[in-house]
Amino acid sequence: MKIKLAAITDMLSVDAGADRVVPPTGFTARLTVFTAGAMAFLAVFALALSLASGRLASNWRDALAGSATLRISAPVAQLPAQTERALKILSETPGVAEARALDPDEQRALLEPWFGPDLPVESLPVPQLIEVRETGAGYDGAGLRLRLQAELPGAVLDDHTRWRKPLISAAGRLKLLGWLSIVLIFGTMGAMITLAANAALAANAQVIQVLRLVGATDTYIARAFVRRFTLRAAMGAGVGVLAGLLAVLLLPGASSEASILTGLRFQGSHWFLPLLVPLLAAVVAFAATRYAAMRVLGGLR
Amino acid sequence: MPPRARIACRAGLMHYGGRFDNDPYLTGRGAHVIELDEVAYSYGGGELLTDLSLRLAPGSFHFLTGPSGAGKTTFLKLCYGALVPTGGHVRLFSQDVRELDRDGIAFARRRIGVVHQDCQFLDHLPVAENISLPLAVSGQDKLAAQANLKELMNWVGLSHRAHALPPELSGGERQRAALARALILSPDVILADEPTGNVDWEMSQRLLQLLVELNKMGKTIMIATHDLSLIRAAKHHVQARVLRISGRKLQLAGADL
Numbered sequence: 187m188k189i190k191l192a193a194i195t196d197m198l199s200v201d202a203g204a205d206r207v208v209p210p211t212g213f214t215a216r217l218t219v220f221t222a223g224a225m226a227f228l229a230v231f232a233l234a235l236s237l238a239s240g241r242l243a244s245n246w247r248d249a250l251a252g253s254a255t256l257r258i259s260a261p262v263a264q265l266p267a268q269t270e271r272a273l274k275i276l277s278e279t280p281g282v283a284e285a286r287a288l289d290p291d292e293q294r295a296l297l298e299p300w301f302g303p304d305l306p307v308e309s310l311p312v313p314q315l316i317e318v319r320e321t322g323a324g325y326d327g328a329g330l331r332l333r334l335q336a337e338l339p340g341a342v343l344d345d346h347t348r349w350r351k352p353l354i355s356a357a358g359r360l361k362l363l364g365w366l367s368i369v370l371i372f373g374t375m376g377a378m379i380t381l382a383a384n385a386a387l388a389a390n391a392q393v394i395q396v397l398r399l400v401g402a403t404d405t406y407i408a409r410a411f412v413r414r415f416t417l418r419a420a421m422g423a424g425v426g427v428l429a430g431l432l433a434v435l436l437l438p439g440a441s442s443e444a445s446i447l448t449g450l451r452f453q454g455s456h457w458f459l460p461l462l463v464p465l466l467a468a469v470v471a472f473a474a475t476r477y478a479a480m481r482v483l484g485g486l487r
Numbered sequence: 488m489p490p491r492a493r494i495a496c497r498a499g500l501m502h503y504g505g506r507f508d509n510d511p512y513l514t515g516r517g518a519h520v521i522e523l524d525e526v527a528y529s530y531g532g533g534e535l536l537t538d539l540s541l542r543l544a545p546g547s548f549h550f551l552t553g554p555s556g557a558g559k560t561t562f563l564k565l566c567y568g569a570l571v572p573t574g575g576h577v578r579l580f581s582q583d584v585r586e587l588d589r590d591g592i593a594f595a596r597r598r599i600g601v602v603h604q605d606c607q608f609l610d611h612l613p614v615a616e617n618i619s620l621p622l623a624v625s626g627q628d629k630l631a632a633q634a635n636l637k638e639l640m641n642w643v644g645l646s647h648r649a650h651a652l653p654p655e656l657s658g659g660e661r662q663r664a665a666l667a668r669a670l671i672l673s674p675d676v677i678l679a680d681e682p683t684g685n686v687d688w689e690m691s692q693r694l695l696q697l698l699v700e701l702n703k704m705g706k707t708i709m710i711a712t713h714d715l716s717l718i719r720a721a722k723h724h725v726q727a728r729v730l731r732i733s734g735r736k737l738q739l740a741g742a743d744l
Contacts, residue, residue: 207620209611396607399569400668401597402624403590484589 208393208410214386218379218415222422222467223429225375229368230430230460236364237459238450243357246350252324254345256285256316258338262309269314272338276318279333281325288315318343372466375419376474383415383478398486408479412472419471423464431460520545520580520676520707521566521599527574528561535561539575539737541730543709545675548702548725550718551711552740553732559711562732563678566709567599568592580675597625600669604681606661608653615640615649618667625672635671643667643697659690666697676707683717691717699724 256276260268269287276285288296293307293315327345334341387394397407437450452459519542526539535558543549543566553559564570565577568584577584579595587595608617615636616623622632640646643663648656656664662682669677677698683691695717702708702725712718721727731740 206612206616207609207623209609392607393609396609396620397624398593399596399601399603399607400621400624401593401595401672403593405590406624 205410205413207397207407208386208390208414211386211389214382214389215414215418218382218418218471219422219425221375221378221382222419222471223426225371225378226423226426226463226467227430227433229371229463230427230434232364232367232371233459233463234434234450234452236361236368237452237456239357239360239364241449241453243354243361246353246357250346250350250353252320252322254318254320254327254343256318256334257313257342257344258316259313259340259342262311265314268338268340269316272316272334272341275330275333275337276316279325279330281321281323282318283321284317284319286317288317372470375467376470379415379419379471379474380478383411383475384482386411386415387479387482394483394486404480404483407483408476411479412475415475416468416472420464420468423467427460427463431457518545519543519578522578522581523565523572523575524578525575526565526572526577528558528565528570529573530561534735536565536732536737537574537735539565541737543676543707545707546702546705547707548699548721548727549709550721550727550729551709551732552713552715552718552729555713557732558735559713559732560680562737563601563680563709563711566676566678567601568595597621597672598675600666600672600674600677602662602665602669602677602679602682604684606653606665608661608664610653613650613652614645614656614664617653618645618664618671620668621672627672632671639667639671644693658685659687659693662686662690662694663697666694670701674706676709677701679708679710681712681714682710683712683714688716692720695721696724 256272258265258268258272273285273287276282290307293312294303294305296315297305297307297312327343331343334343394407434451521541521543523539523541526536527534528536539562551559551562561570565572566579568577568579568587571577571584579587580598582591582595584592584595608614609620612620618640619632619636622635637646640649643666645660645663645667648660648664653661653664662685666677666679666682669679679698682694682698686694691714698708698710699721710717718727718729729740731738
């Protein structure tokens with residue numbers, strides 16, 4: 187159904203008379219406000235989840251892209267020599283911008299979550315890790331592996347592809363899920379408001395009959411219902427968004443540890459995005475109520 | 488100017504002043520306000536009315552009689568576009584109801600005041616707001632509307648009940664309020680369905696008198712009633728045709744009054 191702009195403005199124009207012709211209905215009013223509020227609250231979370239997933243995917247992509255790790259496993263006594271040899275090979279490899287062996291403190295920090303602090307990594311048969319940074323053009327991974335296999339059999343090149351792809355894919359899907367949730371939330375809100383509007387229209391059948399009898403047009407009759415439901419949805423969504431923002435604000439802030447769980451807060455200008463939710467709720471309520479009203483009125487003479 | 492004369496004057500002005508001249512649906516003004524040509528109406532497989540033809544001339548007064556269930560209410564509903572005939576043609580102000588869209592029907596109803604026996608009101612609104620409802624839905628000027636409303640409520644003797652809610656009114660008061668609501672837009676036609684059905688004799692005479700006065704102001708009146716005493720009482724005041732629905736058809740019931 188094509189909704190013309192004039193019809194929309196006419197439908198939303200303030201007419202105290204049109205608003206008063208429909209008696210106040212406490213139940214549907216409360217139902218609509220509550221539904222809009224609850225859905226807006228959930229929408230804020232879905233939005234936060236979606237944006238956080240997007241950030242996460244982006245961070246992982248940036249952090250892991252263009253980097254690789256060379257792991258050298260050898261007896262402790264041979265490790266420095268093999269490390270030096272590996273660094274030399276890497277420095278001779280086209281496409282490698284930088285290669286740096288992690289110092290014992292950095293290796294200890296990596297192992298700390300599992301073994302605790304003060305681990306004597308120097309005296310343990312812990313592989314030496316070399317962080318490799320690529321140039322923009324990148325290096326020939328297959329060629330480098332063959333050379334390493336020939337000269338340093340204990341060296342394993344890990345270009346992070348194995349980790350990066352599923353992580354980025356998972357984050358991307360999480361982001362998509364967030365947006366899908368938002369669409370579903372607004373779809374559900376529209377369906378529930380349609381049901382509430384249908385209930386209100388059925389409860390006011392006599393009012394509609396009287397209005398038709400005295401020459402009211404469908405637009406006039408629908409306006410009373412549409413304005414009421416639109417305002418209720420916007421009001422409920424406004425409260426829901428405030429509650430949602432407060433809840434998101436109370437979540438732990440982003441940190442280096444467990445960033446999937448702690449990075450759900452909005453960041454920067456994203457804090458303003460939830461403010462669009464009441465507007466969207468009003469649009470959904472307008473369309474749902476108008477559809478319900480015109481459908482019911484169209485069935486009457 | 489006495490209130491009744493002012494009402495008449497305003498009714499005349501509103502009628503001929505072109506209030507609906509911009510109405511795209513109703514610009515055509517034929518010789519008859521409502522026309523029925525070989526109208527039939529069927530419902531649920533059975534034919535309720537058949538071969539009805541009638542032309543309501545402006546300023547005419549008609550009674551419609553017939554036994555209960557004969558189809559008087561159905562006939563009136565056909566006359567204000569609440570029902571679409573299953574056969575034949577109904578024309579409201581020269582427009583075939585089948586050609587009128589929903590807004591067109593709504594605009595036509597603003598020129599036809601309808602009074603039902605059960606006088607449906609919006610029970611949550613005071614009497615004054617119920618009576619002025621047609622003004623509100625047609626977007627009339629509020630100041631002029633207030634003046635109209637006051638005079639009309641005085642005329643039907645309800646000015647002291649302006650703030651009462653419809654359920655608080657007596658049967659006679661409800662009928663007068665329904666009549667006032669039907670008149671507030673100064674319609675060309677008044678269709679009344681058993682307007683005296685729920686009131687005592689004295690009140691029915693008062694309502695009849697109001698309808699006769701409206702007819703003298705040029706309004707076309709049709710009253711559906713099974714109350715023959717009301718029809719007899721009217722003959723002293725007005726020239727009216729008495730129609731009867733019998734055997735699904737419309738007949739002229741004896742001599743005109």
